[in-house]
Amino acid sequence: MKKRFESLDLTILIAVYGLLFIGLMALYSTSLSLVQSGTGSNFFMSQLRWIAIGSIVMLIAAFLPNRMYFDYAYLAYIFALALLLMVLKWGTTGYGATRWLNIAGFGFQPSEIAKIATLLAVGRFLSEERSSINRPRTFIIASAIILAPFLLVARQPDLGTGLVFIVIALPIFFWAGLRPNNLLLIIAPVLALFASFNIYLFVLYLAILLACLLYMRAGIVSGVLYFAFNIGVGFLTPRLWGQLKDYQQQRIITFWNPEADPLGAGYQIIQSKVAIGSGGLFGKGFLQGSQTQLRFLPEQHSDFIFAVIGEEFGFLGVVAGLVLFTVFLMRTVHLASIFRSRFNSAITIGIAVMIGFQMFVNIGMTIGFFPVTGLPLPFISYGGTALLTNMVLVGMILNFHRNKFEY
Amino acid sequence: MNSSNFRSDNPRRLVFYIGFLLMFLVLFGGFYNLQIFQGREYQEKSLRNSIKVETRTPLRGLIYDREDNLIADNRPSFSIYLIPAQTKEKTVTFLSEVLDIPVKTIKRKMRGYSRRFQPVKIARYVDRQTLSKIQENKADLPGLDWRVEPRRNYVMNRSFAHVLGTLGEVADNDLQKDSNYEPGDVVGKKGIEKVLDQYLRGSKGYRYVKVDAFGRTVETMSSEKNRAPEAGHDLHLTIDADLQAYADSLFQDKTGALVAVDVRNGEVLTLVSKPNYDLDAFAEAVQQDVWRSLMADSLKPLFDRAGQGTYPPGSTYKMVAAIAALNEDIVAPSWKVYCSGSYRIGRRIVRCWNLQGHGEVEILKALAQSCNVYFYQLGLKIGIDHWNHYSKMFLFGERTNVELSGEKSGLLPSKRYYDRVFGEGNWTAGMLANIAIGQGELLVTPLQMARFTMMLANSGEYYQLHLLRKLVNKMDGSQQNFDHEPQYITGIDTLVMQTIREGMRRVVAGGTGSRAGVWQMTGGGKTGTAQNPHGKPHAWYIGFAPFEEPEIAVALIVENGGGGGGVAAPMAGKYLRRYFHKLDRFDYAAEAEFLRKLWVRRQQQAQADSLQKRIEEQTNRIIETIPLRRSQ
The missing domain is CATH 1.20.890 (cAMP-dependent Protein Kinase, Chain A)
Structure with missing residues (x-):
């Protein structure tokens, strides 16, 4: 038995439990005033329960036979898609979106389960003998595996979580051997999308693209077609913008200039920045943050929980959190690179990207680098389903690490 | 793999x-x-x-009568606020139900305030039951807040309704006019509360408080920038609360107004308009139905008849014509008219109120008996210009500018007015005869009549009518008195004035206004019975006392009350008795005793007279039976 636990990767465990501990401190701080005034639930206590459950789930995931993941990957994927369809039909609605599914009184977000299942499916497909990501066929199928849950999640609508699916695609493809040239061709239209908001920028972008195509010695027909495709993206973007929901547009507009609407959509970001900025180097002290305790800081148990850390523990606390995240991510990349199994390796890099992306977007949002997307901070934000999902992912890394020599 | x-x-x-x-x-x-x-x-x-700056509402100034009896003070009450940024739909729905305010109204109140974290007052004067209902549910009502705020408390209510006037939430256009007002402030809407609002309202205090993001106060900061609210100035009115209540009771269910003035300084002792209304009901949070029922009431209780009611003055106006005629030497005091009970003007026959006729009438008798035929003829002689000129001397057509809101100036017709309304040359001498007896187009307010009476009582000396006697600054204890300088009507011969006053004395001493007389007290007065299109004539009485050194002038009207002598004069008499009784110069018991003795004496006299008569009759009969002898 002792030997069994020694097989678990200690760096990953320390980083994860360090982050969970920081999260618990922050949740205790945000719950205090709510519990004392009797106007809110005790996030700290219920998160503590979730961590206990999550730890058990993590251990189960770590000690399952390694092959099970590979064998049940597609089944899990189909099951997850079915759940996502069920949400659209029978889901519980809140804040203008249908995200929750209630089964036997137990509410959860299928989009979280879909994250695991999609990783498994795309990992398995890419590690199949006949797959080669640089072939169009493989690329299209792999993309379809990721796009299906994205579309269903985006329909809820939950664009933030949906983006997580999209974001893992290219890194996994790249990890699986996608050539830099092809990567550029895929990324280029995305750049066209952003460049299209300014005509001069767009012209400059097209010039650079042309140069790249010439450098890569692209074929005449495919080169011209591809170039035309990029122009098309540039023209379509403003039209797509009109398709976005008002609140989504508002979030993006506010992102560029939060001070324009200090009491509306920008309020959250301003309050978050004030909370973090006023924390200074050492912070105001545990339970001493006026922004947090006086509830100026919105959504402080979920979206803006990192601002609580910033206010009460200061720059030092923030750096501690960032270091723990970075250690976790670096270690995960390292493990991905030593796993012999392509399946294990691809999934592990996917996990790193998934958690790294959510971390970056969420923390970046608290200091005003990103619009408010509603993405929770892994291991720290309050929320049962998200925590269980992340613990399962950690358990999978631990599992793959235990079986790192297997093919 | x-x-x-x-x-x-x-x-x-x-x-x-x-x-x-x-x-x-x-x-x-x-x-x-x-x-x-x-x-x-x-x-x-x-x-x-x-840290938020919180406004603290000052206590509104107290209102006292002339003898320092409290009329209105303040008591604590609860106001409900909403913070727009945090208010949820369910909060609005819940409040709408509990407070009986339409959802639309609540939303309209919240809209338009740019500071979305500034609480907006939704309801004031919420009673304890309602408040506790709201408090129980506070956890489910985001954006909700309440505060303790002072509300007006009326120690004396109905009789002072038209003097004090109502309070209400500041209107939007007042907000723009005066930067001292903030949305939701309670300000005077009518009467003295409105006119003297700047003194009564005091100045707001500020307190720096630590709040949470829901706008709820966490703790009060001790900051040198904190400023305590300064209570408004206390008002001491010229009104005598006792006389006010008494005058109010005199009307019973009659409609009308009574104004009494101290002629030595212009202080308004009594100002009553009937019917009146319940000031308290007006201050309640749910005032929709109160307001509606008051507006629907055909007697218009909200209407201040003393200052806003304009009426034909009837015969109380005859003094103006008399003074004009005598002062302009149009007729001599000895000029006589024969009153047969009616008089022919052109093709119309106008009647005197006494259909039997007054017989030979000169100025004094004409006033004492209020002979219309005399004044018809006088009016024709004076002409519109003189009449208008003397009316202006007595300030008719001009507001008294007493501290009440919405006062009317009445209507003083001139030649220009008639030319404009009827066309040049199209109006007849009959109209002149008519306005000479205070009928026709002429309209006056009871306040104007009180001023007119003061002028006659003082033989031309008068004062600005006022309700405010003293302002007391509670913060530093300083006082400010409001004394007014006398003003004079010039250009009226003393002899003319004496004649007219003598005529008014005779009105009380045995004339049409004898029932306004006070025992052992001389007085002057004039009755009026003003014809109007709304039914029975308005009963007027104006009068002053004592005659030699006047102290008080009274003007009163009973709308559609009937005859001035029969209805208005007795009420004025009762009021004057009460006034002098307060000064220990009139004794109800002594008067009763005197009247009893008088009655007894009259009985005895009558008995004696009838005895005498019987003796005379018998004597006559005896004498008649004695045959007369013719001497050769």
């Missing part, structure tokens, strides 16, 4: 290492910038964020 793993691909691993390192560095830089570089700035912002 595929045997060729990805691990040999070291450059790719490097891309991920670099990517995550960049993430770390970007975030590190962001936090460094916020917390270390701009930390001080944000610390200040966070301090300001949680």
Whole structure:
């Protein structure tokens, strides 16, 4: 038995439990005033329960036979898609979106389960003998595996979580051997999308693209077609913008200039920045943050929980959190690179990207680098389903690490 | 499973290492910038964020009568506020139900305030039951807040309704006019509360409080910038509360107004308009139905008849014509008219109120008996211009500018007016005869009549009518008195004035206004019975006492009350008795005793008379039976 636990990767465990501990401190701080005034639930206590459950789930995931993941990957994927369809039909609605599914009184977000299942499916497909990501066929199928849950999640609508699916695609493809040239061709239209908001920028972008195509010695027909495709993206973007929901547009507009609407959509970001900025180097002290305790800081148990850390523990606390995240991510990349199994390796890099992306977007949002997307901070934000999902992912890394020599 | 793993691909691993390192560095830089570089700035912002300036409502000034009896003070009450930024739909629905205010009204109140975290007052004077219902549910009602605020408490209510006037929430256009007002402030809407609002309202206090993001006060800060609210000035009115209540009771269910003035300084002792209304009902939070029922009431209780009611003055106006005629030497005091009970003007026959006729009438008798035929003829002689000129001398057509809102100036017709309304040359002498007896187009307010009476009582000396006697600044204890300088009507011969006053004395002493007389007290007065299109004539009485050194002038009207002598004069008499009784110069018991003795004497006299008569009759009969002898 002792030997069994020694097989678990200690760096990953320390980083994860360090982050969970920081999260618990922050949740205790945000719950205090709510519990004392009797106007809110005790996030700290219920998160503590979730961590206990999550730890058990993590251990189960770590000690399952390694092959099970590979064998049940597609089944899990189909099951997850079915759940996502069920949400659209029978889901519980809140804040203008249908995200929750209630089964036997137990509410959860299928989009979280879909994250695991999609990783498994795309990992398995890419590690199949006949797959080669640089072939169009493989690329299209792999993309379809990721796009299906994205579309269903985006329909809820939950664009933030949906983006997580999209974001893992290219890194996994790249990890699986996608050539830099092809990567550029895929990324280029995305750049066209952003460049299209300014005509001069767009012209400059097209010039650079042309140069790249010439450098890569692209074929005449495919080169011209591809170039035309990029122009098309540039023209379509403003039209797509009109398709976005008002609140989504508002979030993006506010992102560029939060001070324009200090009491509306920008309020959250301003309050978050004030909370973090006023924390200074050492912070105001545990339970001493006026922004947090006086509830100026919105959504402080979920979206803006990192601002609580910033206010009460200061720059030092923030750096501690960032270091723990970075250690976790670096270690995960390292493990991905030593796993012999392509399946294990691809999934592990996917996990790193998934958690790294959510971390970056969420923390970046608290200091005003990103619009408010509603993405929770892994291991720290309050929320049962998200925590269980992340613990399962950690358990999978631990599992793959235990079986790192297997093919 | 595929045997060729990805691990040999070291450059790719490097891309991920670099990517995550960049993430770390970007975030590190962001936090460094916020917390270390701009930390001080944000610390200040966070301090300001949680500290809010809270306005503290001052106590409204108290109102006393002339003998320092309390009329209106304040008591604590609860007001409900909403913070628009945090208010949810369910909060509005719940409040709408509990407070009986339409959802639309609540939303309209919240809209338009740019400071979305500034609480907006939704309802005031919420009673305890309603408040506790709201308090029980506070956890489910985001955006809700309540405060204790003073509300007006009326020690004396109905009789003072038209003097004090109502309070209400400040109107939008007043908000723009006066920067001292804030939305939701309670201000005077009518009467003295409106006119003297600047004194009564005091000045607001400010308190710096620590609040949470829901706007709820966490703790009060001790800051030297805190300022306590300054209570409004206390008002001491010229009104005598006792006389006010008494005058109010005199009307019973009659409609009308009574104004009494101290002729030595212009202080208004009594100002009553009937019917009146319940000031308290007006102050309640749910005032919709109160308001509606008062507006629907055909007797118009909200209408201040003393200052806003314009009526034909009837015969009380005859003094103006008399003074004009005598002062302009149009007729001599000895000029006589024969009153047969009617008089022919052109093709019309106008009647005197006494259909039997007054017989030979000169000025004094004409006033004492209020002979219309005399004044018809006088009116024709005076002409419109003189009449208008003397009316202006007595300030008719001009507001008294007493401290009441919405006062009317009445209507004083002139030649120009008639030319404009009827066309030049199209109006007849009959109209002149008519306005000479106070009928026709002429309209006056009871306040104007009280001023007119003061002028006659003082033989031309008068004062600005006023309700405010003294302002007391509670903060420093200083007082400000409001004495007014006398003013004079010039250009009226003393002899003329004496004649007219004598005529008014005779009105009380045995004339039409004898029932306004006070025992052992001389007085002057004039009755009026004003014809009007609304039914029975208005009963007027104006009068002053004592005759020699006047102290008090009274003007009163009973709308559609009937005859001035029969209805108005007795009420004025009762009022004057009460006034002099208060000064220990009239004794109800002594008067009763005197009247009893008088009655007894009259009985005896009558008995004696009838005895005498019987003796005379018998004597006569005896004498008649004696045969007369004719001498040769």
